[in-house]
Amino acid sequence: MPRPEVVFRTSAIIIRRYEYGEADRLLTLFTPDQGKIRVIAKGVRKPTAKMAGHLELYSKVNLLIRRGRDLHRIEQAEQVQPYQPQRESLIWFGYAAYLVELLDRFSEDEEPNPPLFGLLDIALNWLSAPDSDYALVARYYELRLLRLTGFEPSLFRCAVGQEEIEAQAQYFSPLDGGVVCPDHVRGHAAIPLSLNALKILRYAQTRDFDKVRALQISAPMHHLLERIMHSYIAHLLETRLKSADFLHLIERFREAPQIPPSP
DSSP, X not given: OOOOOSEEEEEEEEEEEEEETTTEEEEEEEETTTEEEEEEETTTTSTTOSSGGGOOTTOEEEEEXXXXXXXXXXXXXXXXXXXXXXXXXXXXXXXXHHHHHHHHHTOOBTOOOHHHXXXXXXXXXXXXXXXXXXXXXXXXXXHHHHHHTTOOOBOSBOTTTOOBOOSSOEEEETTTTEEEOTTTOOSTTOEEEOHHHHHHHHHHXXXXXXXXXXXXXXXXXXXXXXXXXXXXXXXXXXXXXXXXXXXXXXXXXXXSOOOOOOX
C-alpha cells in the first residue's frame, strides 16, 4: 500500500478553530478527500500573517497541508467561499454552527465522505441567500444528512407495523425511527404529527431544495417540525446538541415582545 503524500492539496470547510499558544491557531477541517482532520496554522494570529484573512470560521478554502506525526500543518491557504452576505448575523452564525455540529457528530475523523462535504457546502450557500428561510434550510439539511449517514426516518410506512401510512394525523416516535400510526403508537415519547406536518416532511425528503425552498411555513409549524427533528436527532446521538439549545435562545429572544424605551 503506497504511503500518503507528505504534502497534499485539498478543499476544506473550517468547522472549528481554537487559539493556541501566542500566535498559532488549531483548526478542524472537513474535506472531501481526507475527511475530518485537525491542523495547525502557525503564526496566523500575528499582525503580519498573510493567511489570517483566508482562514475564517465556516468558510471554504483551498489548502496546501504538510502531514505531521501528531498534527498536520497548513503551508498555504486561499479562501474560496466565505458564504456571505449573512456572516455578521448572529442568527446566521447560530444556524451555521448547528449545521456544522450536526455533521461533526455524525462523522468520524479521517473518513472521506464527498457527498457529506458537498451537502455542507451547498447548505451554507442556501443559508447565505438574501431571502433564506433558515429553519427550512436546517430541516432539509437534517433529512439529507440522515439519509447519507444511514439514519433516514421512516415517513411513508409505520415504523412499527410497516403498513403504509394513511392520509390522517399520525405520531412521530424517535425511539422507533419515524412515523407511527395510531394503532401502533406506544409510550409517552411519541409526538402528535398533523397531516400537514407529515406532508411537509415527506416533500422535503423527496424533492430537490429548489422546490422545497418555495414552501411558505408558519411559525407554529416550524416549531413542530423542529421539535420532531431535534427529538429524533437527540435520540440517535443520546444527547442534545449545544448549538440547538443556543438557537432556541436566539429564537425566543427574536420572538419576545420588544419593550419600548422609556421617554
